[in-house]
Amino acid sequence: MSKSSAPLLVVLCECGFEVRGSEDEIVPALQKHADESHNMKVTREQVLARAHPI
Amino acid sequence: MVEGPVQVEVFVLRMKAGRAELAGPCGPDPWYIELDAQDDPVEVVSRLSRNLMGEPVLVHSTSWRRARGAVVLSFVVVNADDQAPDLAGVPISRAELARSDATSAAKSIAAAQVLEHGLRHLAWLAKEDPVVIATLNDDWKRVLADYRPEPFRNLV
Numbered sequence: 001m002s003k004s005s006a007p008l009l010v011v012l013c014e015c016g017f018e019v020r021g022s023e024d025e026i027v028p029a030l031q032k033h034a035d036e037s038h039n040m041k042v043t044r045e046q047v048l049a050r051a052h053p054i
Numbered sequence: 055m056v057e058g059p060v061q062v063e064v065f066v067l068r069m070k071a072g073r074a075e076l077a078g079p080c081g082p083d084p085w086y087i088e089l090d091a092q093d094d095p096v097e098v099v100s101r102l103s104r105n106l107m108g109e110p111v112l113v114h115s116t117s118w119r120r121a122r123g124a125v126v127l128s129f130v131v132v133n134a135d136d137q138a139p140d141l142a143g144v145p146i147s148r149a150e151l152a153r154s155d156a157t158s159a160a161k162s163i164a165a166a167q168v169l170e171h172g173l174r175h176l177a178w179l180a181k182e183d184p185v186v187i188a189t190l191n192d193d194w195k196r197v198l199a200d201y202r203p204e205p206f207r208n209l210v
Contacts, residue, residue, distance in 0.1 A: 014055045015080040036105060037079055038056050039098050040088045050055070 009051040013038075026051060056086040061124045062095055065169045066107070069135045074197045075143035076169075077133065082144035084165050089127075099129050107138040112189050114179065116172035119163060130172045132194070139197055145172070171204060178203035183186055 006022040009029050015037065019029040030047045034040040064085040065077030078085045087102060089095060097112060103110045112132040120125055148168035151174075177198040179186040190198070 015083070015085065022121060034055070037085075037102065038087050038092075039093070040056065 008054040009048075010054050011047060011051040020054060023048065023051075056088045056122075057089075058088045059124050060089040060095075060127065061122060062087040062089060062099055062129055063165075063168065064099055064103075064129045064131055065165075066100075066103070066131045066133060066135045067156065068137060068206055069096070069193050069197070070143055071138075072193050072196075074146050074173075075196070076137065076146055077126055077141045078131070079141065081142055086122075095127055095129070099131065103171075107133060108140065112182050114176065114186070116175040117168065119124075119168075119181035121163070128168050130169075130176055132176075132190070133189075135178050135191075152168070169206075173198065174201045174204040177201035178205055 001045050006024070008020060009023060010018060011026050012018045012032065013033060017030075017033050017037070019026045019033070021029070027044050027047045030050075031042055031044075034042045036045045064078065064087065065076060066085060068075055068076075068077040076082045080086075087098060087099060090178065095115065100113045102111065110131050111130065111134055115129050117128045119128070120137055146169065147166065149164065149170040151166045151171055152163040176186070176190075180190055180195055180198045181187075181203055
């Protein structure tokens with residue numbers, strides 16, 4: 001699937017941090033936020049479990 | 055999102071024009087941090103605070119309670135007056151403390167009540183702890199003088 005046709009997702013942290021984008025964009029963004037702000041190591045699967053289509 | 059058997063709840067404080075305000079990464083809401091079994095809570099709170107907002111003036115644990123399916127350690131982080139200006143600040147309002155019955159815990163404890171106790175604990179430290187006395191500026195000591203000093207305690 002090309003990047004342009006990848007479904008857009010949104011994932012929201014309980015602290016209000018929100019990231020929107022493709023799967024490959026939101027996963028590292030939320031992983032970085034979780035590590036830096038909440039001392040959490042989250043997996044790709046955990047991020048995607050919280051994500052919703054836009 | 056923050057899970058695990060031990061969590062940290064941080065209230066980030068800053069002085070603005072002589073008035074204390076909440077100014078953390080989650081705005082007026084508590085900032086939650088997950089702890090692993092090997093983590094030192096003070097080290098983790100200090101490190102994350104430093105990385106996100108710059109070197110804190112003071113990091114101190116103030117209470118603990120059971121909540122969110124975990125043991126929650128409450129912390130107060132004091133930043134310098136001009137620190138992390140991009141984070142919006144909200145003035146602190148006063149709250150009645152949640153008090154336990156003689157043989158049972160308080161039924162619910164709001165974040166404002168945890169913060170009220172945290173500031174009372176800070177007021178106690180500002181009178182008893184030489185490091186805190188030397189660290190907090192006169193504005194903080196004036197604000198804390200309005201709080202009844204209380205030691206660290208379990209809130210339930």
